[in-house]
Amino acid sequence: ITKEQQAFMKVIVDSYNRHQIPQDVTKKLLQEQYSAEENFILLTEMATSQVQVLVEFTKNIPGFLSLDHEDQIALLKGSAVEAMFLRSAQVLSTKMPNGHTEVLEERIRNSGISEEFMTPMFNFYKSIGKLHMVQEEQALLTAVTILTPDRPFVKDHPAVERLQEPMLEVLRKLCALHHPREPQYFARLLGRLTELRTLNHYHTEMLTSWRMNDQKFTPLLCEIWDVQ
Numbered sequence: 588i589t590k591e592q593q594a595f596m597k598v599i600v601d602s603y604n605r606h607q608i609p610q611d612v613t614k615k616l617l618q619e620q621y622s623a624e625e626n627f628i629l630l631t632e633m634a635t636s637q638v639q640v641l642v643e644f645t646k647n648i649p650g651f652l653s654l655d656h657e658d659q660i661a662l663l664k665g666s667a668v669e670a671m672f673l674r675s676a677q678v679l680s681t682k683m684p685n686g687h688t689e690v691l692e693e694r695i696r697n698s699g700i701s702e703e704f705m706t707p708m709f710n711f712y713k714s715i716g717k718l719h720m721v722q723e724e725q726a727l728l729t730a731v732t733i734l735t736p737d738r739p740f741v742k743d744h745p746a747v748e749r750l751q752e753p754m755l756e757v758l759r760k761l762c763a764l765h766h767p768r769e770p771q772y773f774a775r776l777l778g779r780l781t782e783l784r785t786l787n788h789y790h791t792e793m794l795t796s797w798r799m800n801d802q803k804f805t806p807l808l809c810e811i812w813d814v815q
């Protein structure tokens with residue numbers, strides 16, 4: 588990894604670590620009582636703070652703010668669900684003190700999300716956990732996901748590709764460095780991005796089923812997912 592690639596990576600990793608989910612959100616997971624409404628409110632807080640963290644992280648991706656402004660919005664809206672699942676998969680499979688993970692899983696299971704969405708979501712968490720990604724890989728994989736050129740309404744594809752390519756190159760080198768005995772590790776990481784895309788569909792279903800039961804989202808979530 589060259590000197591400038593190291594500097595490039597440091598910007599992304601520091602930003603990824605700086606913008607963690609506020610402790611008060613995760614702390615509440617253990618305290619609040621245990622009804623479907625309470626659980627939904629907690630998940631709403633969690634999702635809202637994850638979107639805020641996503642926006643901050645994205646702004647620090649080298650070159651992102653020099654993209655066309657409408658394309659910046661299109662990339663954020665197009666990747667929000669995937670980035671959220673990626674981050675919560677990492678939080679769930681690594682950072683959570685044990686006991687938290689089970690509580691969070693239980694709250695997710697009892698928040699009015701339909702069962703058919705649960706399975707693919709928890710399968711994804713397990714498949715991410717099994718990869719034992721290091722922090723740099725997590726940060727870069729999230730940045731690669733955000734800089735996906737073929738999101739809906741993106742006008743200047745080549746400009747996004749020019750940002751994503753160096754990211755992929757650094758990620759490839761990182762994988763070889765941290766997983767020397769698994770030559771296919773990088774390919775497996777990118778395979779997770781394909782699995783992530785399927786979750787977009789389930790997520791839309793989940794939002795719709797919540798709306799049916801007249802559940803309230805926050806303005807930020809309404810804006811990023813064009814609901815209400």
Ligand SMILES: CC1(C)[C@H]2CC[C@]1(C)[C@H](OC(=O)c1ccc(O)cc1)C2
Nearest residue numbers: 630631633634671672675695804808
């Ligand atoms: C862990 C998750 C990624 C999984 C369950 C909670 C999440 C933070 C996310 O919740 C929402 O998207 C969501 C959207 C709107 C809302 O009011 C509440 C949650 C789906």
